Amino acid sequence: MLRLLTNKFLLIASLSIFSLTFSFAQEEHEGHHEAKDGAAHEEEHFDIGQMIMHHISDSHEWEFAHGAIIPLPVILYTEQYGVEVFSSNRFREGNGVYNGYINLHEHIHRLSPDGSIDEAVHVLDFSITKNVASLMLSAIILIVLMSTVAKSFNTNRGKAPKGIQSFIEPVIFFIRDEVVKPNIGPKYAKYLPYLLTLFFFILINNLLGLLPGGANVTGNIAITMTLAVITFIITHINANKHYWLHLVKPEGVPVLMLPLMWVVEIAGVFMKPMSLMIRLFANMTAGHIIILSLLGLIFIFKSFAVGGVITVFTLFMNAIELLVAFLQAFIFTLLSSMYIGSAIEDHHEADHGH
C-alpha cells in the first residue's frame, strides 16, 4: 500500500512538472502564433490555427457542422456554490455567460458580481463534454459489439465463426497470441481482459475520431494519461521482487555506478507510462492536425486546383490515419503488455538464458 502511494505520488509529481513545462512552452508558442495569424489572415476572416485547435480540443457541445449542434450537459462543482447542472445551450444563448459562469475558450470560470473573472473560486468542470460523450458512445458500441460477439460464440459453440464474430475473433486471437502471451508469459490470462479492453477501446476511439464530427478522444492527454497510469498501476501492483531489486541493485553494475543507475532506473520507470501517454496523444493529435491543415489550405487558397490536389492528399492522409489508428492501438497494447511482462518476469530463468 505504502509502495503504491509512493508510486502515485512520484508519478503525479513528475507529471505535473512535465505538464507545467510543456504548458509554458505551448503558451508562448500559441501567443506567437495568434499574433502572426491575426496579421496574416485579417482580411480573410479565417484563422486556420484556431480552426484546428477548435477541432482537436474538447468542447462543451458537440458540433458536427455549423448549426448542427448537440447540446451536452454542463456539470460544475465549486466549493462555494456546490454542484450546478445545466445544458450547454445556456452558454450559447448567453454568449458564453450563464448563471454567473463564463465559458472562456471551453474553460469555465466564475464571474464576480462586477463581471470580471473571480479567481478565488476554483471551478471543477465535470461536464459531459464532447470527449466524454464520445467516450460513452464508444463504450456503448464496444459493449454492444462484444456482447453480440460473445452471444454468437455461444450459439456457434464448436462451430466455425460467423458474421461479426469472424471479424473480431482473429483480432482477439492476434492480441492474445502475438501480443500478450509472448510478452507476459504463462501468467498472461490475468491481464488479458484489461489488455483486450485497452486495445479495442483505443481502436474504436481512434476510428471514431477519424469520422467527420468525431471527437479527438485518444488525442486528448487526459485520456492517454489515464490509460498510461492504469497500465503503470497494474504493472507496479503485480511487480515481483526481482523487478524492485533490479531497480535498487542492477546486476553487474560497479558500486560506484549505482547512484547513476538509480537515477536512470527510476527515470525509466516513469518514462515508460510517459512515453505511452505521449505516443498515443501525439500520434492521434498530429494526424488530426495534418488533415485539418490540409483542409484548411483549401479555405486559404480558395482555388479549385488546390482543392483537388488537397482532396487527394487528404484522402491519402486519411488512409494513413486509418493505419495509424490500428497501429497505435496495437502499440499501446504491446508496450503495456511488455511493461507488465517485464515486472512479473521471473529473472532467474532469464539470467541463465543470457
Next chain:
Amino acid sequence: MELLTPGIGLIFWMLLVFGILVFFLAKFAWKPILGALKEREDSIESALRMAEETRAEMAKLKADNDRIIAEARLERDKIIREAKNASDNMLAEAKDKAVAEGNKIIADAREAIQQEKTAMVAQMKKDVAAFSIEIAEKVLRKELTDKKAQESLVSNLISEAKLN
C-alpha cells in the same frame, strides 16, 4: 496549453467509463469469448491429436499388413518350392520306378523268350530226332527188306563202332 493540460473532469469520466467498460467486458464478453476460444482450441487440438494417433495406428496396421503379406508370400514361396520338390521327387521316383519296371518286364520277356526258345529248340530237337528215327526206321525198314543189305549194314555199323 489546452492540449497538454489534462482536465480533471475528463480524467474522472474516463476512469469511470473505462472502469465500467473493463468490468463489463471482462465479465460478459472476454470471459465467454476466451472460454469459447479455449474450448475450440482444445477440441481442435484433441482432434489433431486423434488424427495423429489414428495415423500412427494406420501406419502400424499397414506395417502389420505388410509384414503379414511378406510372411504369406514367404510361406507361399516355401510351399510352392516344397511342392515343386515333392513333385520333382515323385516324378524322378516314378521315372526310376518305370525304368525299373520296364527293365524288369524286358528282362522277364527276355527270359520268357529264352525259355520259349530253349523249349522250342528242345521240341525241335525232339521232333527232328523223332523224324530222324522215323526216317531212319522207314529207310531201315526199306533197306532191311533183303537179307544182304541187313548184313552189310551191320558190318558197316560194326566198322564204324570200331572207329569210335
